[in-house]
Amino acid sequence: MTVATLSVVPRVLAVANQKGGVAKTTSVASLGAALTELGRRVLLVDLDPQACLTFSLGLDPEAVELSVHDVLLGRLSAGLVVLPTADGSDLLPATIELAGCEAVLLSRTGREHALRLALAEIVDDYDFVLIDCPPSLGVLTINGLTAADEVVIPLQCETLSHRGVGQLLDTVHDVRRLTNPRLQVRGVLPTLFDGRTAHSRAVLADVAARYQVKVLEPPVARSVRFAEAPGTGRSILTTAGRSKGAQAYREHARAIAGITSGRSPNGRARLDDLALAADDLPDLDLAGIEAGPTADDIDAGPLANERVPREPVGAARATRREPAALTRAVR
Numbered sequence: 001m002t003v004a005t006l007s008v009v010p011r012v013l014a015v016a017n018q019k020g021g022v023a024k025t026t027s028v029a030s031l032g033a034a035l036t037e038l039g040r041r042v043l044l045v046d047l048d049p050q051a052c053l054t055f056s057l058g059l060d061p062e063a064v065e066l067s068v069h070d071v072l073l074g075r076l077s078a079g080l081v082v083l084p085t086a087d088g089s090d091l092l093p094a095t096i097e098l099a100g101c102e103a104v105l106l107s108r109t110g111r112e113h114a115l116r117l118a119l120a121e122i123v124d125d126y127d128f129v130l131i132d133c134p135p136s137l138g139v140l141t142i143n144g145l146t147a148a149d150e151v152v153i154p155l156q157c158e159t160l161s162h163r164g165v166g167q168l169l170d171t172v173h174d175v176r177r178l179t180n181p182r183l184q185v186r187g188v189l190p191t192l193f194d195g196r197t198a199h200s201r202a203v204l205a206d207v208a209a210r211y212q213v214k215v216l217e218p219p220v221a222r223s224v225r226f227a228e229a230p231g232t233g234r235s236i237l238t239t240a241g242r243s244k245g246a247q248a249y250r251e252h253a254r255a256i257a258g259i260t261s262g263r264s265p266n267g268r269a270r271l272d273d274l275a276l277a278a279d280d281l282p283d284l285d286l287a288g289i290e291a292g293p294t295a296d297d298i299d300a301g302p303l304a305n306e307r308v309p310r311e312p313v314g315a316a317r318a319t320r321r322e323p324a325a326l327t328r329a330v331r
Helices: 024-037 052-056 068-072 096-105 111-119 139-147 159-178 198-211 224-232 244-256 323-330
Strands: 011-015 042-046 090-092 128-132 150-156 184-191
Touching: 011 024, 011 139, 024 042, 024 052, 024 128, 024 150, 024 184, 024 224, 024 244, 042 052, 052 224, 068 096, 068 111, 096 139, 111 139, 139 159, 150 159, 150 198, 159 184, 159 198, 184 198, 224 244
Parallel strands: 011 128, 011 150, 042 090, 042 128, 150 184
Antiparallel strands: none
8 A cells, every 4th residue: 555645845945135234144043943943854055155154053164174165166066065053954054265156157057046956956855945145136146046935035124224125126026037937025024123213113114015025023123142142153042042032033933834823922022013103103215215126026937846866965074163263253
């Protein structure tokens, strides 16, 4: 007798915003840890030459011998480069060498598909793949968006970050038209949120109205705990697991995993609770910001279902940071 088994299709999410300092890396590390807590198999991909995700998860980028740079250039298969992390997720690490990768890829045919093809070898071993895109709209970010099923846009609730949303949606529109018709905009993730300021709330309200893009709840509140976590090589879910920021990322992870929450945890800020009456919101001078495409303007495409079997995982190793080395790095 043949027993039918349910095949779970892996989901690939890119976390992108060309504006720096909006908590892209923090979001990838925190969501990865939260999904791992839920029992999901998670791969994190550091696509930023600054290697902040690699450092934040306890690895010294200067000691990493094999990285995503080698994978994108076709020198090694992704399975030989993947490393485990203390938070339970796997990591495809980055080094400063990745900065020169764009120049090499520019001369190659099909450069936008390099990451997607590399991940095809190992993606079936995971439930979720989270890609930390660099703060730019170059070849590396295009690779991340081309490999993804969905894109999450972290948004610091300030005017300059608001402007970046429209530019990124322009890029998403081009990616869906040219390289990845299945790409979906999951929504805007409010980060570094200060509910005490009318400006933060006004920016969120304007983003939702201007671009017709979903604002993901709850907003992630600003906290010094996020700044402290990378120094330990762990996510905030380990260093300050009971903080409001950690709980917010857990709720977002449950939503991504399709787990409905019966009620909001005590003390959790909801956008509806933080909303002001229209007359109370300050007028934002955003005349210089072009609307760009809305999420509804980007047509959905068919899902790509073909997967390539994974090769045996190699024995790649990287040196973990010691406390003394970390102290010197911080100083």
